[in-house]
Amino acid sequence: MQLFYSPTSPYARKVRIAMLERGLDAGVEVVSVSPFENPVLAAANPLSKIPALVLEDGQALYDSPVICEYLDSLETAPQLIPVDGDARWATLRLQALADGVLDAAFSMVMERRRPAPEQSQEWLGRWQASILRAIAAADLEPATRKSDLNLGQISLACALGYLDFRHATIGWQGVAPGLVGWFEDWKSRPSFAATTPP
The missing domain is CATH 3.40.30.10 (Glutaredoxin)
Structure with a gap:
């Protein structure tokens, strides 16, 4: 592949x-x-x-x-998406929430690449507000704190990493204090460290 x-x-x-x-x-x-x-x-x-x-x-x-x-679906390693039940929907919901953060954050990056007079401050503000609401909600999601690794957690860690990489001034830590320590632990995970952007 x-x-x-x-x-x-x-x-x-x-x-x-x-x-x-x-x-x-x-x-x-x-x-x-x-x-x-x-x-x-x-x-x-x-x-x-x-x-x-x-x-x-x-x-x-x-x-x-x-x-x-x-x-x-490949191999026999522990799965990242639970097969059924509440755990499956919690994982997929957290993934969708984190992907929504990424969509808004990426839109902000692209908007800021336009000439300054053409940038929409209204949309930049809407995207930032959406990001902060979503991060605050993720802080309360049960799939975030599950001991078994899941795809929702991976998605959220990537979203927080991208915010730190491209939007350090957004200050997501202020709306989700419970995620601060969680994300510090994620930063030391070998898979996360190996994929850090240059």
């Missing part, structure tokens, strides 16, 4: 951490690509977005939740 990724993409980071935590990294070639004007990536993913996972038969999977679910 072949994974197209960017070292700064939090969505690709989530997939890479899932691979490492499940011990699947040896079977996946990781290829760093730019998502902009890249014909190789566009051939694998018509949306030209990363991550994209090309399977052995040449088919491609895209979007990090889909790729992570596929990876979770």
